[in-house]
Amino acid sequence: MATTADRPKWKVVGTRPVRPDGTDKVTGRALYGADIQMAGLLQGKVLRSPHAHARIKRIDTSKAEALPGVRAVVTNRDLPNAPAGPVTYGASYTLEVHTFMYEKYLAKDKVVYKGHPVAAVAATSLHIAEEALGLIEVEYEVLPPVMDPMEAMKEGAPLIHQNVTTREMGNDTGKKSNVAAHQQVTMGDIAKGFKEADIVIEREFRTSPVHPGYIEPQNATALWDVDGHISMWASSQGMFTVRQQVANFFSVPVSRITVMPVEIGGGFGGKVTVFLEPLAALLSRKAGHHPVKMVMTRQEVLEVTGPTSGSFIRVKMGAKKDGRITAAQAFLAYEAGAYPGSPMGGAVRQMFAPYRLENMQIDAYDVLVNKPKVGAYRAPGVTNASFAVETIVDEICEKIGMDPIAFHEKNGIKVGDRKSDGTPM
DSSP states (O other), rough: OOGGSSOOOOOTTTTTOOOOOOHHHHHTOOOOOOOOOTOOOOOEEEEESSSSSSEEEEEOOOOHHSSSSSEEEGGGGOOOOSSSOOOTTTEEEEEEEHHHHHHHHOSSSEEEEEEEEEEEEEEESSHHHHHHHHHOEEEEEEEEOOHHHHHTTSSTTTOOOOOOOEEEEEEEEEEEEEEEEEEEEEEOOOOHHHOOOOOOEEEEEEEEOOOOOOOOOOEEEEEEEESEEEEEEEOOOOOHHHHHHHHHHHHOOOOGGGEOOOSSSSTTTTTSSSSSHHHHHHHHHHHHHHOEEEEHHHHHHHHHHOOOOEEEEEEEEEEEEEEOOOHHHHHHHHEEEEESSHHHHHHHHHTTBBBOOEEEEEEEEEEEEEOOOOOOOOOOOOHHHHHHHHHHHHHHHHHOOOHHHHHHHHHOOTTTBOOOTTTBB
């Protein structure tokens, strides 16, 4: 048996190093996004929709613009035109319908979730900015919302977007629907696999959206200088991602944008997508190139920044009495929020990934609902699906009287085995 004396002497591993950021945080010297101050700084606020689904009939900002202390008011009319080519967000997010990039930040014809930005204001003080929001007049025609993915998938369900058509295995069907995409992976013959099983368990699961709940709210400070250069101070998990998203938004090269990182008060995946940065930059330009700082309230954070996807999941698994899995099948309906892009891909790749399977089929659907666009949170999409699969596995083990560890050892995937997405382990 190895003893402490037998272990290698590592320089860092096994020691208790002093955290390099510890002193600054304990003494209060560390700067977070809300701490940024500079000459001429204006305060920005966002007017958000009180409705989950409504048509915008009229916006009147004249009273807000006339309020002393207000330096700029922006609506969708102030946004740039949509670019002609594909819009890529960082390394893994591609927006196929380009106009969504602008409608997401400032609603155009409709609001599609409660908290959807309708206008933004920059003023000399936070109180004046908040007062100005109350002076903006918005006339809505309230529409029926769709809040459940299974209801949203039904024929005849109210359409959240008229220009979304279903993509089946990557091919556009041309069918208008709240189902943005359908993905399927198959392996072997599931009918044969279930016929060979001694026990078959099928269960349905519903999970709710869950917010990362970081302590620090989203914030951004931007200065659009007179020379066209944009400087930003952002609380984000990825500064290059912020730079790229802002560059895409304004159709400018990344060389015109500098993003200064500040301390981040928690993220867990939820602080990758930008929410305030484009608005702060837009306000800065319209306000005469003054810097603009925007900080969300806690209510705004919970209502409008991406939670992990809620879902409906149906899992069916068959096994022999000796514990060998003969077949596995899953149906996944993942909430994307009001815009396409749920984390169903991660679920498809990982839900059956720990197991060696000969017969398997997964059908996953990216479903629009009148909720905020979902975001990343600790292995996006995987936790929902793994919860469903492992619950079924536990029930199988209970029925056949097998220890769950022995079951996993018997069915565990090995190097070289094909995973559920077809790639080798």
